[in-house]
Amino acid sequence: MxxxxxxxxxxxxxxxxxxxxxxxxxxxxxxxxxxxxxxxxxxxxxxxxxxxxxxxxxxxxxxxxxxxxxxxxxxxxxxxxxxxxxxxxxxxxxxxxxxxxxxxxxxxxxxxxxxxxxxxxxxxxxxxxxxxxxxxxxxxxxxxxxxxxxxxxxxxxxxxxxxxxxxxxxxxxxxxxxxxxxxxxxxxxxxxxxxxxxxxxxGKLASAVSVGKRAFYEQAHLTTEAAYAHTGDVMVRNMLDRDTDEGITAFIEKRKPDWAG
The missing domain is CATH 3.90.226.10 (2-enoyl-CoA Hydratase; Chain A, domain 1)
Structure with missing residues (x-):
């Protein structure tokens, strides 16, 4: 073994x-x-x-x-x-x-x-x-x-x-x-x-979890002001992800998302 x-x-x-x-x-x-x-x-x-x-x-x-x-x-x-x-x-x-x-x-x-x-x-x-x-x-x-x-x-x-x-x-x-x-x-x-x-x-969108994990550790050692600035930028990038767009649209339309990733 x-x-x-x-x-x-x-x-x-x-x-x-x-x-x-x-x-x-x-x-x-x-x-x-x-x-x-x-x-x-x-x-x-x-x-x-x-x-x-x-x-x-x-x-x-x-x-x-x-x-x-x-x-x-x-x-x-x-x-x-x-x-x-x-x-x-x-x-x-x-x-x-x-x-x-x-x-x-x-x-x-x-x-x-x-x-x-x-x-x-x-x-x-x-x-x-x-x-x-x-x-x-x-x-x-x-x-x-x-x-x-x-x-x-x-x-x-x-x-x-x-x-x-x-x-x-x-x-x-x-x-x-x-x-x-x-x-x-x-x-x-x-x-x-x-x-x-x-x-x-x-079972979650892998790209969202990945970007979230990275931001989690990056913001932990910043001041509150810097942490909000950084994570705001992260959320913008996350929102521009094609699969995030699909996930939100699917939620609104009450259906399962068709995630490419």
Whole structure:
């Protein structure tokens, strides 16, 4: 079985990290597999949404600590490797938010450190009840500095800082409360609930979702005035899309739209 399994169904790409022996850690190989696959999906006109899950006991336990420790044997004590590792991980996280298709994390067991970063980075997240989340690197002396970038863009600052400095794991109820999760469902319903959400998104006009996702992240870091100016321009471009014209006309005429895309 591949390190990363992919199944395309109903315009949704279902990705499953398949390294249960390492709790689906973001090893060099896993990062490469995810990057290659997501780059390929980003260029696809057929795929309109993505789900990301993991096999075994956990969604993702973060970076592969054994690989990281092995790098210390190099002449520079691992400095170059660590810099490259965090750059590659950052590129992956930015790819998820830059690609036109929404990405939904399907989470179970544990999402820790860079695994929690992965959940926070995905556009949406659904988890099995009882799943635990944490940026717990501080417990072993490694502050989760790169994971906190995604975390602090999802949850209130004081809650994020508490998680980062205590290493405490939170469960699904609290994760929903602070905005890290969209939904928590019984474990037996996790795949179905995530797929239903993905297929709902995939059923919308892909060009509208794509332009909307890009604008969502672009406006988030602007002032209110600049955000309105930017998103106004985005809506003008969206309105000039042939399929948007058709969608609005079809709504007025009470019929199903005939979208070319």
């Amino acid at each position: 591949a390190l990363l399994d992919r199944t395309d169904r109903n315009h949704v790409a279902h990705l499953v990290m398949n390294a249960p022996q390492t709790l689906n850690a973001l090893s060099d190989a896993m990062l490469a597999a995810l990057q290659e696959t997501l780059d390929d999906i980003a260029e696809s006109d057929e795929i309109r949404a993505v789900t990301l899950a993991g096999t075994g006991k956990a969604f993702c336990a973060g970076h592969d600590l054994k690989e990281m420790q092995a790098a210390r044997r190099s002449q520079d004590a691992g400095g170059a490797y660590f810099a490259d590792l965090f750059t590659r991980c950052t590129t992956l996280m930015q790819t998820i938010q830059a690609m036109p298709q929404p990405v939904i994390a399907q989470v179970h067991g544990v999402a820790a450190a860079a695994g929690c970063q992965l959940v926070a980075t995905c556009d949406m997240a659904v988890a099995a009840e009882g799943t635990r989340f944490g940026v717990n690197g501080v417990n072993i002396g490694l502050f989760c500095s790169t994971p906190m970038v995604a975390l602090t863009r999802n949850v209130p600052r004081k809650r994020a800082f508490e998680m980062l400095t205590t290493g405490r794991l939170i469960e699904t109820e609290e994760a929903i409360e602070i905005g890290l999760l969209n939904h928590a469902v019984p474990a037996d319903d996790l795949e179905t609930a995530t797929t239903e959400l993905a297929e709902t998104v995939a």
